[in-house]
Amino acid sequence: RKEVEQDPGPFNVPEGATVAFNCTYSNSASQSFFWYRQDCRKEPKLLMSVYSSGNEDGRFTAQLNRASQYISLLIRDSKLSDSATYLCVVNKGGTASKLTFGTGTRLQVTL
Amino acid sequence: DAGVIQSPRHEVTEMGQEVTLRCKPISGHNSLFWYRQTMMRGLELLIYFNNNVPIDDSGMPEDRFSAKMPNASFSTLKIQPSEPRDSAVYFCASSLTGGQQPQHFGDGTRLSIL
Numbered sequence: 073r074k075e076v077e078q079d080p081g082p083f084n085v086p087e088g089a090t091v092a093f094n095c096t097y098s099n100s101a102s103q104s105f106f107w108y109r110q111d112c113r114k115e116p117k118l119l120m121s122v123y124s125s126g127n128e129d130g131r132f133t134a135q136l137n138r139a140s141q142y143i144s145l146l147i148r149d150s151k152l153s154d155s156a157t158y159l160c161v162v163n164k165g166g167t168a169s170k171l172t173f174g175t176g177t178r179l180q181v182t183l
Numbered sequence: 184d185a186g187v188i189q190s191p192r193h194e195v196t197e198m199g200q201e202v203t204l205r206c207k208p209i210s211g212h213n214s215l216f217w218y219r220q221t222m223m224r225g226l227e228l229l230i231y232f233n234n235n236v237p238i239d240d241s242g243m244p245e246d247r248f249s250a251k252m253p254n255a256s257f258s259t260l261k262i263q264p265s266e267p268r269d270s271a272v273y274f275c276a277s278s279l280t281g282g283q284q285p286q287h288f289g290d291g292t293r294l295s296i297l
Contacts, residue, residue: 104283115274115288116226159226169214169278170239171286175225 073098076174078160084180089150093177095160096142104163105136107145109156110176116159119145150181185209187289189275195295201263204292207256208277216286217250217260218274226274232258233280265296 078095085091097105105122120127122134122143133146143160160174188207196202208215216231230240232252240250247266252258262269272293276286 106285115291117288118285121283121285163283169233169280169284170228170231171216172228173226 074174075099075172076160076162078158078174078177080175080177082178082180084182085150086182087150087152089181090146090148091150091179092144092146093158093160093179094142094144095174095177096140097160097162097172098141099162099165099172100138100141101165102162103165104171105134105143106161106171107132107134107143108159108161108173110159111156116173119158147179150179152181152183155179155181187275187277187287189273189289189292191292192290193293193295195297196265197297198266199264200296201261202265202269202294202296204260204273204275204294206258206260206275206289208258208275209287210256212277212279212287213255214278214280214284214286215252215258216276216278217258218276218288219271220274220291221271229260267296270294270296 107119108116109119110116120129122136126135131148135144157176157178159176164170190205217229220226229242230250235252250260272291274291276288278284278286
């Protein structure tokens, strides 16, 4: 079983739609969770951290379910500029600095 | 503020040649990570340093790969001799120490071994 699993997509959605991605992780000791965004031929960039109580940043909402070991990202009112690959990222456990990156979910927002 | 700086941005060389990739982390960050990204395998951690000391090099593919961090502001990843299967994008990232700290990536080096 992969340490971090994501649906690779692609998710093709029209502008203005709401889209959600899920990610599951295998290490129950993991304590840090992030969503990164990667544009084609660019570096991964931090989109948001994921906190236990869930958190929101504008149109983006992240949720964590420790019992089921999954993380979600919800994007409301999708924009063309949201088109990218979204990487689910989990630390190795405890305070470990090592992060494990999922292979990403590709989102394509269309007119 | 300057982000993570990598050089070169692109490298094309023939197999058997030595390749050296360079990275300058964000000032004040004391953890540095080298990753490799390919379509087939995604983003893989090769090695990481904490306070200039290699902590985990279990991701380094084989002895042809080596990494150093002589000081807090500079690291190198060397491949000698290079092989076509080493072709990939190599990213350097840095962070403050601790698993709750996000990592910030450089622009990457796109390496092609002919």
